[in-house]
Amino acid sequence: MKYILIPILVFSLMSCSSWKFLGEYDKEADFSTYKTFGLLNWNPANDKEISPETKKSLLSSIRDELESRGYTYKEHGADLQVSVFIIVNEETSFSAYSNHYSGYHGYGAVVGVGVSVGTGGAGAGVIGYGVPSPYPYTTANHNYHVGTLIIDLLDHHKKKQVWQGVASGKIGKEQASDKNIRRDIGRLFKSLPVEKIKK
Numbered sequence: 001m002k003y004i005l006i007p008i009l010v011f012s013l014m015s016c017s018s019w020k021f022l023g024e025y026d027k028e029a030d031f032s033t034y035k036t037f038g039l040l041n042w043n044p045a046n047d048k049e050i051s052p053e054t055k056k057s058l059l060s061s062i063r064d065e066l067e068s069r070g071y072t073y074k075e076h077g078a079d080l081q082v083s084v085f086i087i088v089n090e091e092t093s094f095s096a097y098s099n100h101y102s103g104y105h106g107y108g109a110v111v112g113v114g115v116s117v118g119t120g121g122a123g124a125g126v127i128g129y130g131v132p133s134p135y136p137y138t139t140a141n142h143n144y145h146v147g148t149l150i151i152d153l154l155d156h157h158k159k160k161q162v163w164q165g166v167a168s169g170k171i172g173k174e175q176a177s178d179k180n181i182r183r184d185i186g187r188l189f190k191s192l193p194v195e196k197i198k199k
Helices: 044-048 052-067 178-191
Strands: 020-025 036-039 080-097 111-117 121-126 138-155 160-171
Touching: 020 178, 036 052, 044 052, 044 080, 052 080, 052 178, 160 178
Parallel strands: 036 080
Antiparallel strands: 020 160, 080 111, 080 138, 111 121, 138 160
């Protein structure tokens, strides 16, 4: 089976919680020849990463996006087969700050350094006055989860992948709403080279 390879980026999200959306399609595929779509068997590993409510909203949103482009759902033998895969990784970020100026009038902590483990990212900033210091720093670590959603459209008859969408970002503790899931799946499917049918 032929696959489109999209690099799955690991994003450092210490200061930005927005999701990133990537999409690519087979330029040789004629999407106008596809009339039906179906869902491949759900991967049980996905159930370890998302709630039943999120699963329901996710699959419903995917189905709505394809139907809005004129495709008809077919349980067996559909032209396009939809595969959904979910990955959740725990990441850790560290921050360090110095408070050795606290004894001086009008001065506070002036140097901040952030490093995200596993992402290769680092940043430093200086505000106000500061000099290299031998004083110890106070450090703190912050754990968070990064989720990656991969959706593939597969040509059932030619046995090849014709589109792939990847969404990746920081996952909050709160339950994702149906509205937000539909919004984000809509953003992901914008890379599909098929326009929605105007009602």
